[in-house]
Amino acid sequence: MDRLKGKVAIITGAALGLGRATAIRMAEQGAAVALFDVQDAPGGALARELHDRGFSAHYWRCEVSHEKEVARCISEAAAHFGRLDILVNNAGVAGINKPTHELTEAEWDFVQAINVKGVFFCTKHAIPHLKRAGGGSIINLSSIYGLIGAGDVPPYHASKGAVRLMSKNDALIYAHDKIRVNSVHPGFIWTPMVEHHLEGLGDLEEGKKATGALHPLGHMGEPDDIAWGCVYLASDEAKFVTGSELVIDGGYTAR
Secondary structure (H helix, E strand, O other), X not given: OOOOOOOEEEEEOOOOHHHHHHHHHHHHOOOEEEEEXXXXXXXXXXXXXXXXXXXXXXXEEOOOOOHHHHHHHXXXXXXXXXXXXXXXXXXXXXXXXXXXXXXXXXXXXXXXXXXXXXXXXXXHHHHHHHHHOOOEEEEEEOOHHXXXXXXXXXXXXXXXXXXXXXXXXXXXXXXXXXXXXXXXXXXXEOOHHHHXXXXXXXXXXXXXHHHHHOOOOOOXXXXXXXXXXXXXXXXXXXXXXXXXXXXXXXXXXXX
């Protein structure tokens, strides 16, 4: 219960899915959690839920593609909790599924603004606070599609590949500050984003079954599968882990 005792975590995209699960597990392990999202109703509800359970949590509306907003929210969160030790860059979008030659500039930029610039802005403005804390952990949510291609959704693949290399490079830049930076690469996890993606392809239940079969373990993952990986990377158990890729994918990329 105390793996993150005394630490303060910012989690972007915290209202639903992987972010929500990560916030809950980190709070249960002793961290104070700053919940960043643009979905005010579920974000506020999660903050109240955690508070009612006796945990320290607060919600901020934060659009990660807007640098001034990111800077303000991170500053407010660090002031509210007194420090910052952990940043989980989880906020992301899938974008439209078109072949590259049919994409518009706006469709491409929409994904990069959130998935890539969002990671950049949050990391940029979290670093001074992490330095003041004497170090910390940045956890960037990439994807199996930051490691391999699937022949679809080009903007998403490009963005998650960028996050992977940003993580490795920042791990080198900030190692002397005792700031560890790692990427997490989920397979298909049953979240609202994946559900929406499969709904767009046709029959949802058939899509869920077929997608699960892509993984050697025979099923999709659950948000907690990723949340526990993030808890590990945030904890002192991972004190010698930086610049790494934590692949949690049911064997998808093992082929």
